[in-house]
Amino acid sequence: MKEYPFVPYRWNRHSRSELARRAKEFLQAMETRRSVREFSSESVPRELIEVAVQTASTAPSGANRQPWKFVVVGNPELKRKIRVAAEAEEKASYEQRMPDEWLEALAPLATDWKKPFLETAPWLVVAFAEAYGVLDDGSKQKNYYVQESVGIACGLFIAALHQMGLATLTHTPSPMGFLSEVLNRPKNERPYILFPVGYPAEGAKVPVIEKKSLEQVAVWFD
Numbered sequence: 001m002k003e004y005p006f007v008p009y010r011w012n013r014h015s016r017s018e019l020a021r022r023a024k025e026f027l028q029a030m031e032t033r034r035s036v037r038e039f040s041s042e043s044v045p046r047e048l049i050e051v052a053v054q055t056a057s058t059a060p061s062g063a064n065r066q067p068w069k070f071v072v073v074g075n076p077e078l079k080r081k082i083r084v085a086a087e088a089e090e091k092a093s094y095e096q097r098m099p100d101e102w103l104e105a106l107a108p109l110a111t112d113w114k115k116p117f118l119e120t121a122p123w124l125v126v127a128f129a130e131a132y133g134v135l136d137d138g139s140k141q142k143n144y145y146v147q148e149s150v151g152i153a154c155g156l157f158i159a160a161l162h163q164m165g166l167a168t169l170t171h172t173p174s175p176m177g178f179l180s181e182v183l184n185r186p187k188n189e190r191p192y193i194l195f196p197v198g199y200p201a202e203g204a205k206v207p208v209i210e211k212k213s214l215e216q217v218a219v220w221f222d
């Protein structure tokens with residue numbers, strides 16, 4: 001059997017009080033995050049998006065395959081193309097495909113098929129999931145737990161953006177196949193989530209909605 005190298009795991013031990021302080025500090029920071037649908041057109045340095053993608057890419061993944069690709073679009077013509085294609089799909093969804101039950105569920109968010117943020121936000125970051133890997137010789141390599149892995153990476157991406165003070169939205173135009181075409185992605189990559197990224201617009205509003213309480217989301221056997 002081949003032996004693979006291991007190194008000691010480096011981590012910091014904190015006192016009980018410091019653990020509690022850090023835990024609450026992070027919770028409080030994340031509690032202020034909201035999905036934003038009104039963006040400022042103010043530019044955002046590319047380096048900040050790079051850091052967010054690097055943070056996302058620290059995510060654990062099945063067999064460490066890191067089956068994600070973050071396609072970052074700042075080009076105005078490409079953003080317009082994406083908006084036009086997304087709105088065409090969304091119009092058909094809202095007006096024909098989504099059942100009443102779904103439309104009612106979305107009512108508190110006041111969303112509709114119009115997606116101006118796809119042009120206003122300085123960056124669109126499209127996360128793609130690699131259904132399988134492609135090796136240098138062109139052969140396919142199996143990936144594992146792709147949905148879970150990319151979901152975790154996207155969660156870290158959202159947290160990174162929020163932590164640095166930028167806003168985003170987990171936008172999932174449906175169906176998303178047009179993103180593969182517009183962005184010229186290979187067959188093994190499937191569009192997963194489209195994130196507009198930028199500063200919130202001056203006076204941006206968000207719907208009044210609530211997160212479930214700890215009691216609602218946790219079950220204990222201690």
Ligand code: IYR
Nearest residue numbers: 090106111112171172173174
């Ligand atoms: N993709 C549509 C509809 C939509 C669906 C869900 I579920 C949401 O939480 C929000 C919107 C849109 O982006 O408008």
